[in-house]
Amino acid sequence: DIQMTQSPSSVSASVGDRVTITCRASQGSSHSVAWYQQKPGKAPKLLLSAVARLESGVPSRFSGSGSETGYTLTISSLQPEDVATYYCQQYYRPPWTFGQGTKVEIK
Amino acid sequence: EVQLVESGGDLVQPGRSLRLSCTGSGFTFGDYTMSWVRQAPGKGLEWVGFIRSKDYGGTTEDAASVRGRFSISRDDSKSIAYLEMNSLQTEDTAVYYCTRDRSAYGGDAFDIWGQGTVVIVSS
Numbered sequence A: 001d002i003q004m005t006q007s008p009s010s011v012s013a014s015v016g017d018r019v020t021i022t023c024r025a026s027q028g029s030s031h032s033v034a035w036y037q038q039k040p041g042k043a044p045k046l047l048l049s050a051v052a053r054l055e056s057g058v059p060s061r062f063s064g065s066g067s068e069t070g071y072t073l074t075i076s077s078l079q080p081e082d083v084a085t086y087y088c089q090q091y092y093r094p095p096w097t098f099g100q101g102t103k104v105e106i107k
Numbered sequence B: 001e002v003q004l005v006e007s008g009g010d011l012v013q014p015g016r017s018l019r020l021s022c023t024g025s026g027f028t029f030g031d032y033t034m035s036w037v038r039q040a041p042g043k044g045l046e047w048v049g050f051i052r053s054k055d056y057g058g059t060t061e062d063a064a065s066v067r068g069r070f071s072i073s074r075d076d077s078k079s080i081a082y083l084e085m086n087s088l089q090t091e092d093t094a095v096y097y098c099t100r101d102r103s104a105y106g107g108d109a110f111d112i113w114g115q116g117t118v119v120i121v122s123s
Helices: none
Strands: A004-007 A010-013 A019-025 A033-038 A045-049 A062-067 A070-075 A084-090 A102-106 B003-007 B018-025 B034-039 B045-051 B060-062 B070-075 B080-085 B094-101 B110-113 B117-121
Touching: A004 A084, A010 A019, A019 A084, A019 A102, A033 A062, A045 A062, A045 B110, A070 A084, A084 B045, B003 B094, B003 B110, B018 B034, B018 B094, B018 B117, B034 B070, B034 B080, B034 B110, B045 B070, B045 B080, B045 B094, B060 B070, B080 B094
Parallel strands: A010 A102
Antiparallel strands: A004 A019, A019 A070, A033 A045, A033 A084, A062 A070, A084 A102, B003 B018, B018 B080, B034 B045, B034 B094, B045 B060, B070 B080, B094 B110, B094 B117
């Protein structure tokens, strides 16, 4: 199985700050990586797929990068509505696996 | 509107069975692989399994944690995917989400999620 190790587990930043979340895959995932946002009590929402493809309607302050075993989600200017838990996921080889999640809060 | 709605969640005793349903609308249900993802209380996301579109044989894959106990099926005429759960254990307690894989074969991101249905396994 491909393990996805996500860090940090939580981050507290000020409005306007740049926030970076990383995900390390135990094996190469050939760009088959997605990022999801989950707000409390809600279902996850797809933000980016194929590492860097932004979903329709997702603000451009969200971006993704990386390759093979290292992937990054960046929020260029943190907004209050970005408070949520973020998960990476590989869909290169079943079983699909998620990172442990990163909780983003406003300082 | 493209939508998934889960139903069937309940409080059940350990060892019992339960069937969850996922009804899709607003898209051609049969064209997509459908997955189930669960989230235990206060925990992260865990993929449970998927069923491919009939174009790819309607075959299934599942997580080791549920293999032999859970099975996934689909009725494209009704736009419904099912998660049959047998021999339920307390560790199966979770919110169960139905998701749409953007591909027919399986191997793309989950672009549509249902609201989730709660399964509690307790005596």
